[in-house]
Amino acid sequence: MSAETSSNTNQTVGSFSFRLPVGFVEEYKKRTPGFGFPDAGGNTLGEITFVRTYSRLKEDGGKETWAEVCARVINGMYSLQKDHAVANRLPWSEEQAMASAKEAFERMFTFKWLPPGRGLWMMGTPYVMNQRNSAALNNCSFVSTYDYDVSPSEPFTFLMEASMLGIGVGFDTRMTERNAKVFSPLPQQQFPFVVPDSREGWVESVRKLLDSYLLPQQARWEFDYSQVRPAGTPIKGFGGTASGPEPLIRLHKVLTEVLDRKVGKTVDTELVVDIANLIGVCVVAGNVRRSALIALGRPEDESFVHLKDPSWFPERNSYDKETPGWGWMSNNSVTAEVGMDYSSIVPSIALNGEPGLIWLDIARQHGRLADPADGRDYRLAGFNPCAEQGLESYELCTLVECFLNRHEGLEDFQRTLKFAYLYAKTVTLVPTHWARTNSIMQRNRRIGTSISGIAEFADNHGIPELRRWMDEGYSTVQRWDRVYSEWLCVRESIKTTTVKPSGSVSILAGSTPGVHWAPGGKTFLRAIRFGSEDPMVERFTAAGYLVEDDVVSANTKVVYFPVATAQKRSEKEVTIWEKVNLAALAQRHWSDNAVSVTVSFDQEAEARHLGTVLHMYEGQLKTVSFLPSSNMTYPQMPYTSITREEYDAYVGRLAKVDFSPIYTGETGNLDAAGERYCTTDACELKVVPAAAEFEDERGEEPVRS
Numbered sequence: 011m012s013a014e015t016s017s018n019t020n021q022t023v024g025s026f027s028f029r030l031p032v033g034f035v036e037e038y039k040k041r042t043p044g045f046g047f048p049d050a051g052g053n054t055l056g057e058i059t060f061v062r063t064y065s066r067l068k069e070d071g072g073k074e075t076w077a078e079v080c081a082r083v084i085n086g087m088y089s090l091q092k093d094h095a096v097a098n099r100l101p102w103s104e105e106q107a108m109a110s111a112k113e114a115f116e117r118m119f120t121f122k123w124l125p126p127g128r129g130l131w132m133m134g135t136p137y138v139m140n141q142r143n144s145a146a147l148n149n150c151s152f153v154s155t156y157d158y159d160v161s162p163s164e165p166f167t168f169l170m171e172a173s174m175l176g177i178g179v180g181f182d183t184r185m186t187e188r189n190a191k192v193f194s195p196l197p198q199q200q201f202p203f204v205v206p207d208s209r210e211g212w213v214e215s216v217r218k219l220l221d222s223y224l225l226p227q228q229a230r231w232e233f234d235y236s237q238v239r240p241a242g243t244p245i246k247g248f249g250g251t252a253s254g255p256e257p258l259i260r261l262h263k264v265l266t267e268v269l270d271r272k273v274g275k276t277v278d279t280e281l282v283v284d285i286a287n288l289i290g291v292c293v294v295a296g297n298v299r300r301s302a303l304i305a306l307g308r309p310e311d312e313s314f315v316h317l318k319d320p321s322w323f324p325e326r327n328s329y330d331k332e333t334p335g336w337g338w339m340s341n342n343s344v345t346a347e348v349g350m351d352y353s354s355i356v357p358s359i360a361l362n363g364e365p366g367l368i369w370l371d372i373a374r375q376h377g378r379l380a381d382p383a384d385g386r387d388y389r390l391a392g393f394n395p396c397a398e399q400g401l402e403s404y405e406l407c408t409l410v411e412c413f414l415n416r417h418e419g420l421e422d423f424q425r426t427l428k429f430a431y432l433y434a435k436t437v438t439l440v441p442t443h444w445a446r447t448n449s450i451m452q453r454n455r456r457i458g459t460s461i462s463g464i465a466e467f468a469d470n471h472g473i474p475e476l477r478r479w480m481d482e483g484y485s486t487v488q489r490w491d492r493v494y495s496e497w498l499c500v501r502e503s504i505k506t507t508t509v510k511p512s513g514s515v516s517i518l519a520g521s522t523p524g525v526h527w528a529p530g531g532k533t534f535l536r537a538i539r540f541g542s543e544d545p546m547v548e549r550f551t552a553a554g555y556l557v558e559d560d561v562v563s564a565n566t567k568v569v570y571f572p573v574a575t576a577q578k579r580s581e582k583e584v585t586i587w588e589k590v591n592l593a594a595l596a597q598r599h600w601s602d603n604a605v606s607v608t609v610s611f612d613q614e615a616e617a618r619h620l621g622t623v624l625h626m627y628e629g630q631l632k633t634v635s636f637l638p639s640s641n642m643t644y645p646q647m648p649y650t651s652i653t654r655e656e657y658d659a660y661v662g663r664l665a666k667v668d669f670s671p672i673y674t675g676e677t678g679n680l681d682a683a684g685e686r687y688c689t690t691d692a693c694e695l696k697v698v699p700a701a702a703e704f705e706d707e708r709g710e711e712p713v714r715s
Contacts, residue, residue, distance in 0.1 A: 022066040022074060024139025027096070028088040028104075030081055030111055038077040038119055045076075046121070046520015047573050051553065051664030055536060055571050056518045061669060062540065063514055064130040071675030076119070083125055084115045086134030087436050091498075094439045100499060114429040121519040122422075123412045123430040128176065129437075130515070144440035145175050149409045149458075149510075150394030151447075152401035155282055156184035157391075162277065163220035166285050168404060168444070169303075171213045173293045177406065178302035178395040182345075183282045183314060192272040192281070195222040195230035204234040205258065211237075212258055216289065219262055223269040224277075233262055257295035264288055264336075279313045284326060287339035294339070302395040303340035306368060309355055317342055318364060341395060343368050343635065352624045359636050360617040363608075366635030367624070368393055373400040373632045377505060377602030378484065379594075386504055397633035398508045398606035399458055405450045408437040409458040409510050413519045414467040420479055424486045431459050431490050431506065439498065455501050458508030458603050459487055463521040464596060466528075469578040473595065480599035508603040509596050522577060525593050525607050530649030531580040533657040535570040537648050542567050545677035553665040561645050568646050572660045580651075582639070586611040590623055594630040604632040613638040 045056030057076075065073040074082070088111045095102040117123055125133060132138055132146040151172050158164035162185060169179045205215045215233055222228040235255035268284050283305050290303045307314030313322075318337050320327040328335035343366035344355060355365055374390045375383040390400040399407045410430045417423040434457035441448045461483070468476045487506050495502045512523035522528050530536065535556075540547050542565045550569050551557050560566035586609060593607040611617065617638065627634070652660075671677050 022068055023082050023134050024086070024136040026085045026089045026134070026139065028092045028107060028111070029085050030108075030115060034112065034115075035077055035081045038080070038115075039075060041077070041119075043076040043119065044121060044520075046516075046518060047575070049572050049574070049661045049664065051661050052666040053553070053571075053664065054520075055573055056520055057669065058546075058571065058667075059514045059517045059538070061672060062538070062544075062546065064127065064518075065673075066131070066135070068675070072673050073675075075673055079130060080115050080119050082134035083118065083129060083433075084111050086139055087111075087114070087433055089134075089139065090436050090439055094498060098499060100497070110429075110432075114432070117426050117429055120416065121413060122416045122426045123410065123433075124515050124519060125433055126409045126411065126510075127513065127515050129408075129410070129433065138440070142440060143443055144408075144437055145172075145177065145406070145442040145444075147408055147437045147440070148177055148406035148442070150178045150180070150396070150399050150401070151406045152180040152392040152394060152403060154182050154184055154391045154403040156182070156187055157403040161217075161221050162188075162190045162224040163217050165403075166220060166289060167213050167217045169286055170216055170289045170293070171209060172406075173290060173303070174209050174212070178304075180304040180306065180392045180394050180397075180401070181282075181286050182306040182392050183279045183308075183311070185277050185282050186279055188277075190224060190277040191226075192223055192269060192275055192277060193226050193228070194273045195228055197230070199229035200232050201229045202232050202234060204237055205255070207237045207239050215258065216261065216265075219265060220269075220285070223273070233259075235259060253295065257292045260295070261288055261292035279307060279311055280317070280323065280326075283307075283314070283317055283340065283342075284336070287326070287336040290339040291336045304366075304393065304395040304397065305340045305342045306345055306392050307342065307365075309344040309346060309350065309365075314342065315344070315355060315358060315365060318362065319358075341366060341635065343393075343397065343633070345370050346628070347371055348628045352621055356621045356624070359620055360613070360638065363635065363637040366397065366633065368397060368633045369628065369631065370400075372629065373604060376632075378507075378600070379598040379630060380481075381602075393604070393633060396511050396606040397635065398460070398510045398601070398604045399456070400505075400604060400632065401456070402450050402454070404444070404447050405454065405456065406442065406447055407451075407456045407458060408434050409460055409508060410434040411460045411462055411510065411512060411515055413516070413521045414461055414463040414479065415470070415521060416463075416519060420482055423479060423483060427459065427483055427486045428490050431457070431487050432494060434459060435491070435494055435498075435503065438500070438503075453501065454505075455495070455503040456505050456603075457503050458510065459506055460508045460510040460512070460524070461600065462512045462516045462519070462524050464509070464525045465584075465592060466522045466577055468592060477595065477599050480596065484600055484602075505602045508601050509593075509605040509607075511606045511608070522575070525596050525605055527579060527581040527584050527589075528575045528577040529581050529610075530573065531582065531651040532577060533572070533574045533652050533654050535650040535652055535660075536573050537568050537570055537646055537650070540567050540569060541565060545672065549667050549669075549672075553667045554663045556660075558646065570650075572652070572657050572664075574654075574657055581610055582651075586616045586619060586623060590627050590631075590634070593634065594627055597631055606633070607631075608635050608637050610637045610639045 045054040047055035067073055088107055092102055126149050128147055128149055137146055153165045153168050155165045169181055172179050203218055205211050218231050222230055238255035240254050265288055272281050286303060316322040318327060326335045326337040342364050346367040346369050358364060374387050375385050389402045391403045393400055401407060410433045412426055412430050438455045484507055491502050491506055509524050516523040547567045556570040558568045560568050589609045593605045597605045
């Protein structure tokens with residue numbers, strides 16, 4: 011294989027065996043991208059989000075333009091196909107590939123489809139193309155704590171490394187079924203361990219600590235952090251800056267305290283979730299990657315149901331700055347069964363939205379619920395943090411997204427599905443660095459072709475037309491899976507379609523996210539956080555935007571962007587019944603994986619309906635979570651509803667932001683914030699009102715409930 015490298019100084023790209031013509035890409039650089047959510051000042055929230063989150067820093071100090079990101083993604087995507095064909099001596103037509111790649115580029119450039127945030131950020135980079143590692147392209151994973159060979163630490167070290175790679179991780183509490191014990195490390199022995207300055211080094215240190223408690227007759231470890239680079243040091247390859255050793259030091263300290271209290275006892279639910287949550291907090295505090303976790307437990311396990319109740323577990327749910335807890339780190343869901351009694355969990359859901367519900371029996375037996383049960387996914391063990399992908403233990407999955415309202419008609423949508431599907435299938439051609447994971451992924455080839463703007467489309471075109479697009483679109487994806495699997499000589503995917511919650515990717519396209527209505531109303535302010543040193547902040551201030559210091563995070567600014575949507579109704583104008591019904595429709599006619607839906611409900615008027623909703627729609631959903639809404643407000647909320655008059659007054663004072671100095675490197679740019687969590691953004695964390703602010707599923711701003 012002859013691999014071409016970039017001919018310019020842009021070190022954001024890896025080695026390509028396939029490349030779009032330079033002249034073709036240059037023509038697109040002259041076009042103005044149609045980013046979503048323009049305001050009257052001439053700026054678009056989509057471009058602002060793109061520059062902040064996905065435009066990677068080039069060697070000359072400039073940042074990638076939209077055309078350059080599209081070229082990086084498409085060149086990477088088709089290079090991986092070509093490399094697979096060449097390595098396996100399969101047919102390859104450069105002419106056919108070029109025609110296909112140009113159309114894929116055009117449809118991506120015009121926001122008809124987009125890779126997940128991880129793909130926008132990492133596809134075509136040296137980490138993927140040169141190291142041949144797809145971990146950075148996969149969105150989500152699951153690991154069962156029951157599933158280990160030698161040591162109970164194995165699921166937790168997988169969870170930690172995946173989280174540090176930006177992959178959302180689901181886990182269960184089934185380690186309690188193996189009667190694992192907590193032992194006291196041998197007091198007369200203490201071994202030193204110099205923590206290597208690497209992701210693998212941090213994970214190894216946690217493995218050693220856990221093994222010293224979860225295996226008998228083990229020495230206690232003394233950790234030396236002198237080799238860990240100081241905070242603020244750039245991290246080459248994967249991007250970001252180092253956090254210093256402090257988050258790891260705290261993890262070791264608190265883990266030791268938690269385990270010491272359990273010595274001589276059997277591993278229980280609280281300990282399993284504590285270990286996972288503490289690891290997640292370390293990754294978050296590291297400020298290099300974020301961590302999204304979901305914990306799956308049994309509904310009859312009272313300890314699990316009340317894990318976020320401060321009256322039951324005060325330490326893990328503390329929000330004291332001196333002794334912060336860790337209970338907020340995962341969403342918690344119960345493994346429900348059709349026909350069960352929901353009365354024991356409804357009060358908790360009505361109070362704070364948790365636990366969510368996951369019907370594993372439905373997920374294992376069914377693809378789309380419009381189709382007969384086939385039982386193909388009988389190994390399915392759990393779900394990813396946003397609960398749109400059922401997964402086996404140690405399995406990963408990649409997603410991709412299409413935007414219904416960017417299309418002129420059904421045929422246009424079906425054509426786009428070809429390229430969106432092909433992106434996700436292409437990612438399955440590249441292994442991760444985990445052999446166990448590869449053996450599952452290459453057997454299943456599981457992908458998730460998602461659609462967004464569903465609620466908006468339903469309001470504009472009606473449910474019958476939406477159902478037709480879903481049914482016809484699903485058939486299209488299945489046809490292409492047969493065609494491309496045969497050409498690539500790989501298995502057809504066990505499942506192919508999903509509805510993810512979307513996030514800032516849908517902001518780029520100007521679409522409502524996934525199956526949700528507009529969260530902020532028809533006109534609202536969208537708060538986005540930037541580092542205080544980011545040169546974009548100075549430009550927003552000069553253009554007249556409201557800029558504040560973050561009330562929680564130091565060295566962070568909050569900028570408020572006015573948004574006016576074309577949505578006929580806002581989230582608050584839609585009843586709980588209609589929200590659940592739309593999710594059930596998507597589960598029946600589109601998603602053979604699952605539908606990620608967080609159903610907001612009026613706490614005063616609709617909480618009494620929760621039990622009835624669950625009984626009516628069990629068997630029609632695979633997963634669901636709820637989020638109570640109330641009249642409580644907090645500083646710097648991600649979405650603040652405003653009137654049309656307030657919107658007009660705000661945008662009337664705004665000037666056009668000139669991004670050209672940022673693209674050309676005339677300012678001191680920060681690198682892309684990068685993909686975070688399993689779908690680009692945070693899976694919604696439901697926390698009590700006293701909690702610090704955390705990130706929500708639709709962006710990277712805080713949510714409270």
